[in-house]
Amino acid sequence: MKTRRRLLDPRRSARAIVARRRSAGNDLILATILAAIAGAANAGGFFALGQYTSHMTGYLAALADNVAIANLGIVAISTLAVAAFIAGAGFSAILIDAAQGPASSRRQYAWPLVFQGVFLACFSMGGLLTGEIGRIFSLACLCFIMGMQNATITRISGARIRTTHATGIVTDIGIELGRAVHARLRPGLGMSADRGKLRMLVQLVVAFVLGGIFGAIGYGLAGFLFSIPLAAVLLALGLPGVIGARRR
Known part of the structure; x- marks a missing residue:
């Protein structure tokens, strides 16, 4: 009975999900x-700004194109988006690395989620700001969150998973499908697709799309x-890990 209660305790479940031992x-x-939240937040970026804030390839392409035609306004916006994404990834790395000591290691992956929640709550105030200021604030805030999230899951999974980088996920799906087809055509080579990885990748894509x-x-x-x-x-997800670790 006690074991069943522990499994049903949402705080214990949350702490397990963000635990240091993975x-x-x-x-x-x-x-x-996180992929579902990224998809939903990406939709929020389109709602607020008319563009998707997880798409750094697009911002870098826009930066290059508009440098060439001297459109400094778009150059500045694209630079801000990329810089905010990098800053978010860097901030996540700082939080995780700072919590590697024995006294705080239980909060290592909880803090980044807490801060992402706080910044996403800040994004909800973007509607109070009007004009270009509101637009710039919303863009920087969402790109920062996307950078934090991608860096967090990258560190947690040992770079096996990324949640906002849909291009990479879809590429990996294509690779595994290609391996599966090749294995069918030439079975004697002993080649096969990683079906577990393929299921995981498809699940992340579906979560991102449904979130969107x-x-x-x-x-x-x-x-x-x-x-x-x-x-x-x-x-x-994050607070139970932070609070529970402090009580210990």
Whole structure:
């Protein structure tokens, strides 16, 4: 009975998901949740800014194109987006590395989720700011969050999983499908696809797409305030790990 209660305790579940000692199952659960939130937040970026904030390739391409034609306004916006994404990734690395000591290691992966939740809650206030200031604030805030999230899951999974980098995920799906086809055509070579990895990649893509659909509907109905439930999910994942570790 006690074991069953522990399994049903959401605080224990949250702490297990962000625990320092990792398992493939915990990595996949966390990555799926974060991929769905990334898809929803990406939809929020399109709602607020008319562009997707997880797409650094697009911003770098826009930067290069507009440097060539001397469109300094777009150059500045693209530079800000890339810089905010890098800053978010760097901040996540600082939080994780700072918690590697024995006194704080239990909070190593919880703190980045807590801060992502806080910044996502800050993004919900973007609607209070009007004009170009509000647009710049929203862009920087979301790109920072995307950078934090991608760096967090990259560190947690040992660079096996990324949640905002859909191009990489889809590329890996193509690689595994190609290996599967090749194995069918030439079975004597002993080549085969990693079906477990393929299932994981498909699950992340589906989570990202469903999150995007959910986010598009939510932001369309509630505007910036739809960021609050997304922030609540991240805080619900991170806070039990922070609070539980302090009590110990």
